[in-house]
Amino acid sequence: MTHRHITDVIDDYIDEELDISTAEEVRRHLEQCRTCRAEYELALRLRNILSGNSAPDPGEDYFNEVSALISAKTVETYQTETAVTNLEQQRRNNKRAFYRSLVSVAASLVIFFTALIFGSTQNKPVTVNVLSYQGTSRVAAATENDDNDNVILTPAEQRNLIKGIILLGSPGHFEQCGILSDLLP
Amino acid sequence: MQDSIPELVKAFSDGDNLAFAILVKRYQRKIYALAYQMLGNHLDADEVVQETFVRIYHKRQELKHVSNFSSFLIRVAANYSIDLLRKRKIHGELTDDPSSLPGNIQIYMSRRVRTPSDLYEDKTVMEEIRRALDQLPPRQKITAVLHDIEGFSKTEIAAILECPEATVRSNLHIARAKLKKILKNRLSKE
Numbered sequence A: 001m002t003h004r005h006i007t008d009v010i011d012d013y014i015d016e017e018l019d020i021s022t023a024e025e026v027r028r029h030l031e032q033c034r035t036c037r038a039e040y041e042l043a044l045r046l047r048n049i050l051s052g053n054s055a056p057d058p059g060e061d062y063f064n065e066v067s068a069l070i071s072a073k074t075v076e077t078y079q080t081e082t083a084v085t086n087l088e089q090q091r092r093n094n095k096r097a098f099y100r101s102l103v104s105v106a107a108s109l110v111i112f113f114t115a116l117i118f119g120s121t122q123n124k125p126v127t128v129n130v131l132s133y134q135g136t137s138r139v140a141a142a143t144e145n146d147d148n149d150n151v152i153l154t155p156a157e158q159r160n161l162i163k164g165i166i167l168l169g170s171p172g173h174f175e176q177c178g179i180l181s182d183l184l185p
Numbered sequence B: 001m002q003d004s005i006p007e008l009v010k011a012f013s014d015g016d017n018l019a020f021a022i023l024v025k026r027y028q029r030k031i032y033a034l035a036y037q038m039l040g041n042h043l044d045a046d047e048v049v050q051e052t053f054v055r056i057y058h059k060r061q062e063l064k065h066v067s068n069f070s071s072f073l074i075r076v077a078a079n080y081s082i083d084l085l086r087k088r089k090i091h092g093e094l095t096d097d098p099s100s101l102p103g104n105i106q107i108y109m110s111r112r113v114r115t116p117s118d119l120y121e122d123k124t125v126m127e128e129i130r131r132a133l134d135q136l137p138p139r140q141k142i143t144a145v146l147h148d149i150e151g152f153s154k155t156e157i158a159a160i161l162e163c164p165e166a167t168v169r170s171n172l173h174i175a176r177a178k179l180k181k182i183l184k185n186r187l188s189k190e
Helices: A003-014 A020-032 A034-051 A060-121 A138-144 A155-166 A171-176 A178-183 B005-013 B017-039 B042-058 B069-091 B103-111 B116-134 B138-149 B154-161 B165-182 B184-189
Strands: none
Touching: A003 A020, A003 A034, A003 B165, A020 A034, A034 B116, A034 B138, A034 B165, A034 B184, A060 B017, A060 B042, B005 B017, B005 B069, B017 B042, B017 B069, B017 B138, B042 B069, B069 B138, B069 B154, B116 B138, B116 B165, B138 B154, B138 B165, B154 B165, B165 B184
């Protein structure tokens, strides 16, 4: 075994990682060779000095404190985050439920008024009382001239009139409906 | 407290916070020692300990697929130490300036030595080793610290650093050769 060979395997020899026969060969060489023995002792001293260089002990109090800090940064933060997330989720759900109910109420109202308006015009003449208006209008004038009953518009006219009112009317309806024509400048 | 590490790790990954607290207690000294050897001061070592466990907590779902928790934990600590080491090389290093340490930490750190001459000798040796280790590149430094100071085997280091065992051997060989050269005077005194 040469000096060069020994230098290569000396760390493995100290770490006891060589097979038995090679280790024995190294041991015998070290007994005879002063240069290699000096190399071996240097490596061993380095190992001892490093292994003896333990980190200082900051004490039990420090480690208790660190455990508490880690817990605060992890477990407690996670629990708080979870609680906040749940609360936000609940708020979102409540908001969604509120909007849903608002839409339902609006839809119900639309249906109700539509039914009311259309229902009131089915096979039933419109009377002056339905479209009563205090101001000057052609509707009122027409009523005064009618002796038998208050009918002033045919069902088709009523439908058109209502449609006109709902959609703010076409020019024809503005003329027919005194209320709207009076409101216009 | 009688639970084995795999049982604790399983319980922790299933959401048991008590198991996490026990794991912190069991490993915090080991992580502190490694970080201190790598960074050479209490404040950085403290940061590594806290950050390592915070990272582990956030990676708890991954732990179900981890076969060796200890290696995984040391890897997280080693990687963070290397990051911090690189940062310190750029932005300047911290030291164990007594005024920057809490009172109880100073007391405990001074208790590890017996006499004033021991204190001086220990401090001198530690400082020399620290300076020598600081001259190594991060990968060689962590390999030397893990093997020669913390006592991990080459196979364990290969698992921790996720590299072939041959790389560990090579890094260790180069690191030792450099350390021998740097610490020549100290070694001849011993």
